[in-house]
Amino acid sequence: MLRATLKSLLSRKIRLVLSALAVVLGVMFVAGSFVLTDTLDRSFSNLFSNIYSGTDVSVTAKAKANAAGTVPASVVDEVRGVDGVAKAQGQVNGSARPIGKNGKVMTTAGAPRLGASWVDGDSQLEMRDGTGPKADNEVAIGAFLASTGGFKVGDDIELITLQPKQKFKVVGIYGFPGGRDSLGGELITSFTEPVAQQLMLGEKGVYTDINVTAAGGVAQDQLRDRVSAKLGSDYEAKTGAQLAKDQADQIAEGLKFFNYILLAFAGIALFVGIFIILNTFSIIVAQRTRELALLRSMGASRGQVMGSVVLEAFVIGLIASVVGLGAGYGVGALLANFFATFGGGSLQLASVQLPLSAVISSFSVGLVVTMVAAVMPALRASRIAPVAAMREAATPDRPLTRPTVAGAVILAAGGAAMAFGFTNQSLALIFGGVMAAFVGVALLTPLVSKPMVSLIGRLLSWSMPGVLGRRNSARNPRRTAITAAALMVGIALITGVSVVLTSATASITKLSDTQIKSDLIIAGEQANDGGSATFTTDVLDRMKSTSGVKSVVGWANDGALINDEQYWVAAVTDVDAMREQFGLQTKSGTIAPLREDQVGVSEERATEKNLSVSSTMKVQLSRGEPKTYTVAFIWAKTPVMQGVVLPSDAIKNLRIPQLGNAFVQVVPGQSVVDVQKRIEPLFADNPEISVQDRSAFTKQQTSQFDTVLLMIQILLALAILIAVLGVINTLALSVIERTRELGLLRAIGMKRAQVMRMITVESIVISVFGAVLGLAVGSALGVATVAALKDQGITEFAFPWLQMGQYLVVAAVVGVIAAILPAIRAARLNVLDAIAYE
Amino acid sequence: MWKSYGSGDAAVTALAGVSVEFEREHFTAIMGPSGSGKSTLMHCLAGLDDVTDGEVWIGDTKVTGLNDKGLTELRRDQVGFVFQQFNLLPTLTAEENITLPLAIGGRKVDRAWFDTVIDTVGLRDRLTHRPTQLSGGQQQRVACARALVSRPEVVFADEPTGNLDSKSGAEVLGFLQKSAREFGQTIVMVTHDPNAASYADRVIFLADGKIVNEILDPTADAVLETMKHLDTAVGVS
Numbered sequence A: 001m002l003r004a005t006l007k008s009l010l011s012r013k014i015r016l017v018l019s020a021l022a023v024v025l026g027v028m029f030v031a032g033s034f035v036l037t038d039t040l041d042r043s044f045s046n047l048f049s050n051i052y053s054g055t056d057v058s059v060t061a062k063a064k065a066n067a068a069g070t071v072p073a074s075v076v077d078e079v080r081g082v083d084g085v086a087k088a089q090g091q092v093n094g095s096a097r098p099i100g101k102n103g104k105v106m107t108t109a110g111a112p113r114l115g116a117s118w119v120d121g122d123s124q125l126e127m128r129d130g131t132g133p134k135a136d137n138e139v140a141i142g143a144f145l146a147s148t149g150g151f152k153v154g155d156d157i158e159l160i161t162l163q164p165k166q167k168f169k170v171v172g173i174y175g176f177p178g179g180r181d182s183l184g185g186e187l188i189t190s191f192t193e194p195v196a197q198q199l200m201l202g203e204k205g206v207y208t209d210i211n212v213t214a215a216g217g218v219a220q221d222q223l224r225d226r227v228s229a230k231l232g233s234d235y236e237a238k239t240g241a242q243l244a245k246d247q248a249d250q251i252a253e254g255l256k257f258f259n260y261i262l263l264a265f266a267g268i269a270l271f272v273g274i275f276i277i278l279n280t281f282s283i284i285v286a287q288r289t290r291e292l293a294l295l296r297s298m299g300a301s302r303g304q305v306m307g308s309v310v311l312e313a314f315v316i317g318l319i320a321s322v323v324g325l326g327a328g329y330g331v332g333a334l335l336a337n338f339f340a341t342f343g344g345g346s347l348q349l350a351s352v353q354l355p356l357s358a359v360i361s362s363f364s365v366g367l368v369v370t371m372v373a374a375v376m377p378a379l380r381a382s383r384i385a386p387v388a389a390m391r392e393a394a395t396p397d398r399p400l401t402r403p404t405v406a407g408a409v410i411l412a413a414g415g416a417a418m419a420f421g422f423t424n425q426s427l428a429l430i431f432g433g434v435m436a437a438f439v440g441v442a443l444l445t446p447l448v449s450k451p452m453v454s455l456i457g458r459l460l461s462w463s464m465p466g467v468l469g470r471r472n473s474a475r476n477p478r479r480t481a482i483t484a485a486a487l488m489v490g491i492a493l494i495t496g497v498s499v500v501l502t503s504a505t506a507s508i509t510k511l512s513d514t515q516i517k518s519d520l521i522i523a524g525e526q527a528n529d530g531g532s533a534t535f536t537t538d539v540l541d542r543m544k545s546t547s548g549v550k551s552v553v554g555w556a557n558d559g560a561l562i563n564d565e566q567y568w569v570a571a572v573t574d575v576d577a578m579r580e581q582f583g584l585q586t587k588s589g590t591i592a593p594l595r596e597d598q599v600g601v602s603e604e605r606a607t608e609k610n611l612s613v614s615s616t617m618k619v620q621l622s623r624g625e626p627k628t629y630t631v632a633f634i635w636a637k638t639p640v641m642q643g644v645v646l647p648s649d650a651i652k653n654l655r656i657p658q659l660g661n662a663f664v665q666v667v668p669g670q671s672v673v674d675v676q677k678r679i680e681p682l683f684a685d686n687p688e689i690s691v692q693d694r695s696a697f698t699k700q701q702t703s704q705f706d707t708v709l710l711m712i713q714i715l716l717a718l719a720i721l722i723a724v725l726g727v728i729n730t731l732a733l734s735v736i737e738r739t740r741e742l743g744l745l746r747a748i749g750m751k752r753a754q755v756m757r758m759i760t761v762e763s764i765v766i767s768v769f770g771a772v773l774g775l776a777v778g779s780a781l782g783v784a785t786v787a788a789l790k791d792q793g794i795t796e797f798a799f800p801w802l803q804m805g806q807y808l809v810v811a812a813v814v815g816v817i818a819a820i821l822p823a824i825r826a827a828r829l830n831v832l833d834a835i836a837y838e
Numbered sequence B: 001m002w003k004s005y006g007s008g009d010a011a012v013t014a015l016a017g018v019s020v021e022f023e024r025e026h027f028t029a030i031m032g033p034s035g036s037g038k039s040t041l042m043h044c045l046a047g048l049d050d051v052t053d054g055e056v057w058i059g060d061t062k063v064t065g066l067n068d069k070g071l072t073e074l075r076r077d078q079v080g081f082v083f084q085q086f087n088l089l090p091t092l093t094a095e096e097n098i099t100l101p102l103a104i105g106g107r108k109v110d111r112a113w114f115d116t117v118i119d120t121v122g123l124r125d126r127l128t129h130r131p132t133q134l135s136g137g138q139q140q141r142v143a144c145a146r147a148l149v150s151r152p153e154v155v156f157a158d159e160p161t162g163n164l165d166s167k168s169g170a171e172v173l174g175f176l177q178k179s180a181r182e183f184g185q186t187i188v189m190v191t192h193d194p195n196a197a198s199y200a201d202r203v204i205f206l207a208d209g210k211i212v213n214e215i216l217d218p219t220a221d222a223v224l225e226t227m228k229h230l231d232t233a234v235g236v237s
Ligand SMILES: Nc1ncnc2c1ncn2[C@@H]1O[C@H](COP(=O)(O)OP(=O)(O)OP(=O)(O)O)[C@@H](O)[C@H]1O
Pocket: B005, B006, B012, B013, B014, B032, B033, B034, B035, B036, B037, B038, B039, B040, B041
């Protein structure tokens, strides 16, 4: 039996290679994700142990709400007095964004843009050129900033900090031990200590942390315990090793999430792969009916027949897993290098290794997927009666009742799981429900395949080859259906996401058009290194006095502890303007300016926490002591805003005591554009801050969705690629099965180009059928999701017609591409051989 | 013409210098023992295969030396085919199968001629049927109709009745004969059956890749007699 199985494997090379390729690609994605995240993980670990190699103990203020506070200079002196401390150096770190020679704010792909205090004789730095800063207008910059920005000693450099841009003179350029330009692609600038304190922290005489060096013979832990004991519970002391581990763990957490996302897409790709393999095995079993029946009549048991098919699947799964693992290692290494070069600036990559998790998951995934796909065909093979050997091998069209009933049941179950998942906020249930729905639809597909295929085909059958292609694609509804269903999965997911995002865009646009009365919105660029742009409250006063401005409300966000729970709060400068511009309605109390100890609360939050007017709450902001506030008003439910609003007095106690946004209403009848032109100069020194009218702002906000969509499209490309393999597989099979027909057509005068066109039409029909299914299923998924998200503010249904049209076109193109090889093969057939083909 | 397969020691000579002319508007049969080169001759004549040496002409067209495109167009426009079996596309109806060469070439169907052909083969009430719904004889008649409907220079038929019973075979042969006599269609047919050959105007005999005999206006008995001689002659040599 083993020999027979291996022989049959070899005799179906192309088909098996194509379906194994589906598994290889999926496994490659899985292994690649593990290799990539493992490599990055270790690289970041190295990076942080490097950064903290000169730190024995680090002291920071205990975090109050969203961020650690500052350390006053007096504490540094206290630490110096601790027994075993060789050196204690107060350090300042914060955000400083340099402006490049092209006048634009320089950005990184995630590495921070840092401002620090200069410490003479810092052993962690290697001076390359010039000296450290001595005067207030001098800075030394990191070599990476110098090389990417083209700065030399003696040049001027402009920097944005808590203050708008200021000009400094570069007096020194430094690198890091080992001849490195940066530790991890960061752009760093060092100021004199007082300047750094003022610009990074907003006040003089305080530090971000204290870097403590131990005297000889004192262990890190020992020193930490002594410093802790001395400083009490307001400060936190950590060893350098602990800090490096904490930061590396934090990155690892992020990478883990990233890995999950990659694995989810790998899962989708493998799910599609199951369709392809199932199809291949079904076809192989159907074609081998006589051979298997012969084995049965010679005495092979059902188990043996079934075993031979399962064994075949096992061998394929094993080979595909090995190849996929190898390819995944390569892809992971490639992506890690790509990330190190383009993503993290100059992250020094740890050696690429093959983690055990990659090996285990590759083999289990590869084997499970192939075996699952082979179960149904194997069962069918085992049911072949020995008499089938004597009958004509033609496989009659089996009735579609069973798959149709099963499909309907699975679809309904999937729908129920989704509905349940939405109400219980269970992502796993939703995901499972969607996958079940796909299986259900795939089972129902043969039923609709005939009418749909002939409908789609009609558009392409203006010539004889077209007609033949269309009829060929309708010849085997099951095969066409599974092939198309594989393509459906990818397109349905993209369409579903696209419908949700388009609906969200429409909802946000409608909301901003109907509910928000702000004419101009001032907002800072969202930087991915955490250094968001902010501006001071005095700009707000100058805005208010600008002619044509009716009202202005400034807005600052931060995390806060309310009754010891983390919340996101906003401090606003003008409650009346906020009420007017955001159309807030009173639920209870009066929406009026807040006293220093009053807050406003949304109806949702009030209901959730059982609050009413004159209830009290304890609020701890990032700075200062906890304070008790009284609820002054509750505003009625609105999609525009919810949460807790603090008075403007609270701004000084936020992590960044500045405004992030401002909303401006223009005096009725005045030109918004004119007012915008008058306000813009106020931000001339804040190039990161833009003044936009309402629709431009909405557009900018919703444009983030495009990025999300693009990422998803890129990740789903693999699932679509695998589906294309399925189309190629099906077509290659058609060509083999119809060799004699092709020979006949060529004999009576069909040109090669016409043969190719015939195969191409068949391919396009299958692909477009898959796309149409995908669009329909995806729209249904999208609509269901939008309906479920109604309470989250997605109130409008909108379809991305243009994109849906594009997906159809893409499917047609995919069809053409998938047809290339089978068509060439068909066109190359020798006429005489083809006619004589058995 | 000469035709050999393979090279060196394994070379097989299928045609060893055959010179033959087929008269326009005549029905010619080719006979000979198995392996004598009948099919090879037909394939070479029809542009399905190329000769090793020599030349083939159909009407004013020199077949030898045409490229694939030229050969394809020649087969489409100037040649009709009837094979022993598997002549029809299963996805097309009888009518679509008949007009297939015209459709491929983008030519219009001459309705009057189409009707004449259909009525002659007696398939009027079968036009919308698929090949699987037709008997073997009917299928061969559809194939004959397809070969004729484009009015080719010549129709080649390789054992068109090989798989049919005598009654169905007679219908097909009668139709071929009628095509030549009434419509002036040139027909070349390969057959094993002396009875089938007797429908032709002329029979040529092939043995070992050479033409060894020919009979005009044959009867089944005369053909049988010649065949016997042929067999013994070959057997002796
Ligand atoms: N493709 C080929 N390769 C090698 N030899 C071939 C090939 N086709 C035919 N032959 C050989 O050429 C000779 C003539 O074959 P051909 O098929 O023309 O005979 P035939 O007269 O049609 O026979 P039959 O009556 O059995 O159909 C035979 O010896 C055959 O083995």
